Amino acid sequence: MIKLKDIKSICNKAVLSRGKQFYKYKSDCITNVDVKKDRISAKVSDILDYNVKIVTSTMKYKCSCNYNGGGACKHIIATLLLVANMEKSNQKEEQPKDYYDALKSNIKTVDRNYLEMFILNEAFLNNNLGERAFSFFRAGECNQTVSFYKARVNKFLNHLIKDYYIPVSRASELDTFINNIELLAKKGAVEEAIKYFQAVFEVLEKKLKTLDDSYGVIQDAIGSALDKYVEYSNKYYTEQDERNKIILYLWQQFMKNTDIYDYFTRSIQEFCGNKQDWEYHKELISKHLPSLENNDISFVNKVIIEEYIDALIHLGDYDELIRAFDKFSTLNPSIFHKEIKYLWSIGQFDNAVYKFENYTHLLYRTAVNDIRLMISDYLYKTDKEKYLENLIAIYKYLPSYEKYKQIEKNSGDIWQTIKDELFIMIKDSPSLINVNIKEGLMKEAFLKLMEIDNVSLYNKYLEILAPLYTLEYFEHYRDAIIRNYKQIGVYNRKVYRKILIEIRNLSLIKEAKDKYMELLNQLKEENKRRPAFLDEMKKILE
Numbered sequence: 001m002i003k004l005k006d007i008k009s010i011c012n013k014a015v016l017s018r019g020k021q022f023y024k025y026k027s028d029c030i031t032n033v034d035v036k037k038d039r040i041s042a043k044v045s046d047i048l049d050y051n052v053k054i055v056t057s058t059m060k061y062k063c064s065c066n067y068n069g070g071g072a073c074k075h076i077i078a079t080l081l082l083v084a085n086m087e088k089s090n091q092k093e094e095q096p097k098d099y100y101d102a103l104k105s106n107i108k109t110v111d112r113n114y115l116e117m118f119i120l121n122e123a124f125l126n127n128n129l130g131e132r133a134f135s136f137f138r139a140g141e142c143n144q145t146v147s148f149y150k151a152r153v154n155k156f157l158n159h160l161i162k163d164y165y166i167p168v169s170r171a172s173e174l175d176t177f178i179n180n181i182e183l184l185a186k187k188g189a190v191e192e193a194i195k196y197f198q199a200v201f202e203v204l205e206k207k208l209k210t211l212d213d214s215y216g217v218i219q220d221a222i223g224s225a226l227d228k229y230v231e232y233s234n235k236y237y238t239e240q241d242e243r244n245k246i247i248l249y250l251w252q253q254f255m256k257n258t259d260i261y262d263y264f265t266r267s268i269q270e271f272c273g274n275k276q277d278w279e280y281h282k283e284l285i286s287k288h289l290p291s292l293e294n295n296d297i298s299f300v301n302k303v304i305i306e307e308y309i310d311a312l313i314h315l316g317d318y319d320e321l322i323r324a325f326d327k328f329s330t331l332n333p334s335i336f337h338k339e340i341k342y343l344w345s346i347g348q349f350d351n352a353v354y355k356f357e358n359y360t361h362l363l364y365r366t367a368v369n370d371i372r373l374m375i376s377d378y379l380y381k382t383d384k385e386k387y388l389e390n391l392i393a394i395y396k397y398l399p400s401y402e403k404y405k406q407i408e409k410n411s412g413d414i415w416q417t418i419k420d421e422l423f424i425m426i427k428d429s430p431s432l433i434n435v436n437i438k439e440g441l442m443k444e445a446f447l448k449l450m451e452i453d454n455v456s457l458y459n460k461y462l463e464i465l466a467p468l469y470t471l472e473y474f475e476h477y478r479d480a481i482i483r484n485y486k487q488i489g490v491y492n493r494k495v496y497r498k499i500l501i502e503i504r505n506l507s508l509i510k511e512a513k514d515k516y517m518e519l520l521n522q523l524k525e526e527n528k529r530r531p532a533f534l535d536e537m538k539k540i541l542e
Contacts, residue, residue: 002056002084010059011071019077022046030082040083044075047493052079066531144192149199157203166217174221182228190236197229205257223263230267244280246271251284258300265307275315282311302332309338318346330362337367341374349378369397384410395422399431401438430457437461442468455480459505466509474512477505478519496536504541 008016023030029045038057044050046065052075054061067073107115156177160166166174178200185193201222208218233246247268254264272278285308290301297305305328312321321342329336336359343352356363356371363371372394379387388410395403404422411418426432430452436445446465449457450472458477466473485499503523506516520541527533 001087002080004084006056006059007077007080007084010061011073011077012069015069015071015074016077018074019072019081022074022078023081027078027082030079033079033082033086035083035086040079042079042082044079046075050075052076054080056080066535068531144195146195146199146202149196150203153196153199153203157207174217175224178221178224178228181225185228185232190232194229194232194236197225197232200225201229205253205260208260219260222260226263226267227270230271234271234273240276240280243271243277247277247280248284251281255288258303261300261303265303268307269310272314278311278314282308282315285311297331302334305332306334306338309335313338313342330359333362333364333367336362337364337371340371344374349375353378365397369394392418392422392425396425399426399429399435401435404435404438430454433457433461437464446473450476453480455484455502459502462505462508467511470509470511471515474506474509474515477509478503478515481506491530491533493532493536496530496533497540500536500540507541 007019011019026046030042031045032041032043034041038055040052040054040056042052044052044063048065050063050065052061052063054076061072061076063073063075065073065075067075157166160173178197181193181196181200184190184196204218204222204225208222230250237243237246250264250268250271254261254268257264268281272281285304288304289308290297290304305324309321309324309328312324325335325339325342329339336355340352340356343349343355353375356375360368372390376387376390376394379390388407391403391407391410395407407418407422408415423432423435426435433445433448433452436442436448442465445461446469449461449465453476455477458473458480462473462477466477481499481502484502485495488495503519506512506519509516520537523537524534527537
């Protein structure tokens with residue numbers, strides 16, 4: 001019988017605390033546990049997989065993590081705590097001799113949702129078992145309300161949540177839960193699955209407000225459940241009255257959950273598949289269009305206006321669209337962007353270009369670049385001077401050597417003047433390195449690279465510039481890597497691997513081999529008290 005005092009005797013307080021934390025939050029990462037008399041072996045998944053071996057009679061231990069901080073590592077401690085807990089559980093209740101009774105006894109300790117997940121997975125792989133399990137499962141599920149499913153979702157989540165967050169190691173169970181609901185739909189229980197999906201995102205939406213540390217996990221699950229809800233509702237509900245109820249429901253969810261509004265606006269647009277759908281969607285939005293008094297428009301109202309415009313575009317209601325654009329475009333850059341693209345799509349090229357040139361200041365920069373690219377070919381055919389101006393404007397925010405050559409081709413006698421302007425435009429941009437290289441200005445390219453002093457750029461231009469400026473290139477690249485390493489301030493295997501892979505790139509500069517070996521020796525000396533670093537170094541560099 002393992003006792004806590006025995007565990008404490010083989011480690012310091014810090015490691016004991018880390019071991020307890022690992023056992024508390026990552027006990028599912030301790031697998032392949034084998035206990036034979038006084039010998040324990042297990043696999044512990046942390047940054048890597050580690051093999052643990054313990055002899056409890058002598059409290060001798062070994063872990064492949066190579067921890068050498070004195071005493072046992074956290075993996076040993078967590079494994080001992082797990083086995084000690086298993087021993088306590090075994091003492092509490094005598095195992096039934098009969099196999100079926102033993103199975104029943106064990107199943108009682110398993111949450112129904114987990115059991116259901118297991119059965120559904122097995123049923124999906126085994127047709128015979130699937131039919132029997134599905135018939136049994138569905139018998140108690142027909143004609144249930146969404147509230148019934150919400151209670152089950154809540155119960156399932158309670159088993160995942162620990163200390164107000166969902167551990168990353170268990171996030172996949174939420175995905176599996178949603179995927180298993182889809183099995184119901186694939187087996188024919190589409191209406192039940194739709195209610196289940198609805199229950200999932202309604203429950204999770206409330207959890208967003210209380211589980212801040214799991215916001216991303218829950219947001220992804222909401223999106224997944226909502227996508228499935230829309231997909232199967234679209235197939236299942238064919239009567240327009242039923243479809244209108246779905247659109248109304250999604251609209252109500254949007255108004256309740258404006259912090260994740262894009263999930264619901266996207267879902268409405270994906271669901272609307274015919275003219276009647278869009279007509280009803282437009283009708284709902286029309287009731288909430290802002291009055292625009294004092295031009296005071298909230299974020300939610302901007303979204304409502306965009307949805308209204310999209311509905312009109314889908315319905316092809318030209319007159320109403322023009323009125324809406326006149327009313328709303330100057331208040332919302334996204335609407336003005338849509339207006340120009342719409343005018344372009346219906347062949348009103350002159351009108352679109354006129355509006356763009358006279359009201360460019362109303363647009364976001366990304367929209368400006370988008371429209372400049374859209375109208376480029378049109379300007380080439382109609383106005384070469386404006387075409388050149390447009391090209392230069394595109395180059396300013398989206399510089400590339402291709403655009404540089406296009407400008408050269410279309411600038412004629414004024415190329416030299418424009419060329420100087422182009423270099424000034426991108427003087428602070430990494431693109432200047434590439435333009436200089438393409439133009440054969442290698443020294444200028446290297447000087448700009450050293451000025452920006454970025455690790456990824458040193459790696460990008462390694463094959464081109466390193467052979468020309470060998471030692472200088474090596475030293476600047478090396479210093480940038482070391483600086484990054486020190487600035488991170490966090491030391492774990494993931495960080496070590498990232499840094500060491502960058503350092504390995506330095507070995508490609510063959511002419512600096514002596515400098516490279518000198519660096520390796522320096523790293524070994526500086527990190528001699530970090531066994532994990534040395535371990536990763538051996539794997540990656542030697």
